[in-house]
Amino acid sequence: MSSLVKRHPLVTFFVLAFAVSWCMLPFGTFLPFGPLVAALIVIPLTDGKAGLRRLGARLIHWRLGWKWYAMAVAVPLTVHLFAIGSNVGLGAAAPSLDQYSAWYSIFLVIGIAMINPLNGPLGEEPGFRGFAQPGLQTRRSPLHATSILALMVALWHLPLFFIPEFELAPIEILATVSVTFWFGWLFNRTGGSVLITVLAHATEGSVNTDDLWPDGTFNTREAWLFVLGWVLVATALLVFDRKFWTAAPAPRQAPVESVLS
Numbered sequence: 001m002s003s004l005v006k007r008h009p010l011v012t013f014f015v016l017a018f019a020v021s022w023c024m025l026p027f028g029t030f031l032p033f034g035p036l037v038a039a040l041i042v043i044p045l046t047d048g049k050a051g052l053r054r055l056g057a058r059l060i061h062w063r064l065g066w067k068w069y070a071m072a073v074a075v076p077l078t079v080h081l082f083a084i085g086s087n088v089g090l091g092a093a094a095p096s097l098d099q100y101s102a103w104y105s106i107f108l109v110i111g112i113a114m115i116n117p118l119n120g121p122l123g124e125e126p127g128f129r130g131f132a133q134p135g136l137q138t139r140r141s142p143l144h145a146t147s148i149l150a151l152m153v154a155l156w157h158l159p160l161f162f163i164p165e166f167e168l169a170p171i172e173i174l175a176t177v178s179v180t181f182w183f184g185w186l187f188n189r190t191g192g193s194v195l196i197t198v199l200a201h202a203t204e205g206s207v208n209t210d211d212l213w214p215d216g217t218f219n220t221r222e223a224w225l226f227v228l229g230w231v232l233v234a235t236a237l238l239v240f241d242r243k244f245w246t247a248a249p250a251p252r253q254a255p256v257e258s259v260l261s
Contacts, residue, residue, distance in 0.1 A: 013132060014156075018034065018155075021156060025159055035126070035156075036124070037127075038127055055131065058130045058193060061190070061195055061196075064196060068189075071186070072199045072203065075182065076200060078229075080207045083229050086225045090221065092221065092222070110203050125197045128180075129197045141245065146185075151177075167219075168223075169224075171224055171227050172226070172227055181237060181238070183200060185244070188244070
């Protein structure tokens with residue numbers, strides 16, 4: 001079994017990530033920490049302590065320019081505001097001031113999401129970005145690697161669209177694909193920082209726009225506009241940073257020693 005995992009670490013990772021996250025589906029529950037668990041199982045078997053050290057270094061890689069932190073927060077919030085504003089512009093009822101008053105706590109929500117391993121950001125990013133992305137990029141360009149990862153992440157999320165409590169429209173699977181390109185670009189451009197993608201992921205999931213229209217009247221159109229926002233972000237990255245996506249080999253990541261020193 002150990003030799004099989006060493007020969008096919010990525011296949012093993014994805015199988016375990018799906019198995020852990022989907023194992024409770026018969027009971028109507030999805031476990032978002034499957035990728036984290038899968039990475040913590042596969043890495044010791046394939047790379048030992050050195051692999052865990054690399055993952056830890058990516059997770060605390062914080063020595064980045066302030067613009068990256070600003071971008072990690074600003075881009076997801078801009079997409080949300082684009083969807084909300086466009087929805088209102090197309091005739092949706094304008095949210096009341098009382099609904100916006102709770103947004104002062106958004107940074108608290110982001111902070112909690114970043115440190116909660118049972119939630120999406122910390123449950124997904126160390127596995128998908130910290131392990132799978134570098135592994136896929138070993139012999140592939142960032143475009144090829146991220147395309148594969150986007151497909152796998154979309155398939156992994158698929159059950160969420162059939163669990164009522166998540167209130168997801170089928171079209172939002174395109175947002176999942178598009179945001180994977182955003183996270184992949186951010187990860188590589190920051191020298192392999194999982195910390196920055198955890199922040200971006202936490203911000204992206206911090207706003208529940210369904211609360212703005214509780215009766216659900218305008219939520220379907222808002223979902224389409226949200227998808228459009230992320231498609232535009234992904235398209236802009238692909239068009240205006242073409243050389244990055246076709247680079248081979250993939251961009252270098254910060255050495256472990258420089259991150260942990």
